[in-house]
Amino acid sequence: MKKSILGIFTALCLLIFPQVSFADAAVGDVIVTLGKDLSSQDRQKVLKEMNAPENATIIEVTNDEEHKYLGDYIPKAQIGTRAISSSSITVAKKGTGLEVQTHNISRITDEMYLNALMTAGVKDAKVYVTAPFEVSGTAALTGLMKAYETTSGEKISEDVKKVANEELVTTSELGEKIGSENASALMAKVKEEISKNGVPESKEELEKTIDSAASELGVTLTEDQKNSLISLFNNMKNINIDWNQVGDQLDKAKDKITKFLDSEEGQNFLQKLIDFFVSLWNAIVSVFTGGGTSESNG
Known part of the structure; x- marks a missing residue:
């Protein structure tokens, strides 16, 4: 069980390109990316949900930009005609890594955002991706890379x-x-x-x-x-x-995860996970065997 969880967590932490943190931003700074096709009402709704500060840097993402970077890999119909999904990036302390949460995103998982951001060289940030209603999430991905370029002052190559x-x-x-x-x-x-x-x-x-x-x-x-x-x-x-x-980054990720799993918090997590699967198995067995307390008529 421990080895399996370690493998899954490591997969999400793997970095394939050299990383550079937000060079020109201070810890706590917030960068917001908004889909350009949001209505005024939805725009305010998203900003409120993000709890974005008044001084947050706001970057807009267009549908044309979505098609530019995803058009070779996803059908046009799937990308759509409107940029709706949005995100916020809060710059974190050096060495804290990336953290991603999503809301109303149907196609792109948290792990996929993590991998894409790491591929682009982003680290040490808290990322929140959302939309006023369920969307694919492609605009947010494009925006996050755009936000990195704007904040760090470094250009991510087209390749x-x-x-x-x-x-x-x-x-x-x-x-x-x-x-x-x-x-x-x-x-x-x-x-x-x-x-x-x-x-x-x-x-x-x-x-x-x-x-x-x-x-x-x-x-x-x-x-x-x-x-x-x-x-x-x-x-x-x-x-x-x-x-x-x-390889070095992967080894460090494994060490970090191993330390967590060996800690009291990690052991509690594993025990809760084991208890959940035991309960689930017992419930399944009960269904197929007619388990439970039987009542006699008489």
Whole structure:
């Protein structure tokens, strides 16, 4: 159980690009990104929900920007014609890591935002993603990268943005077939292998690395799923990734998670999780065996 949870948490913490914190922002500063197509009423509703301070930096995201960065990977109809989803980023202390919460976001999970932000080089921030009603969440992703550029004064290269979005979509689509946790864990495992053994020189070697990671996790991939991963990691090869740093960051993430699981708080968490599954199993058994207290007539 502990090993399984460690693997899932590590998958969410894996960083594949060198990170840079908000260089020109102070701890506690808030940057808000708003979908440009929000109505005035919805705009105020979102700002109130975020509890955004009056001096927060506000950045708007357009639907054209969504299509620019996601159009190669998601059908136009799926992206839609309006930028609605919005977000806030609160700059945190150095070394505290990323924290993401979402509300009314249907397609993009918390973990997918984490991965995309880490890919873009963002760290040490609390992120809140929301919308006045249920939406896909693509505008917020675009806005978060835009907010980083504005705040840090550093330009995220177009290649990095494209790979980050490709990774987001690939993981999302894979998660729909094998589960989001399995998809995240698989991505993390492949990256871990590359950081330890180097970038595979050929397609065959890369395929072998993916097969090995999938087998270790007990995941079965179709040829199409495997080919999409091969394409993604081939694109990563063309970007200057410090894979040694990837390995170091992964090791640190594992250490942090292990310390939590070994702590009293972590042990309480594990026990509650075990108790939940025991209760769930007992309930299922009771249904199929007609369990429960029987009443006699007489």
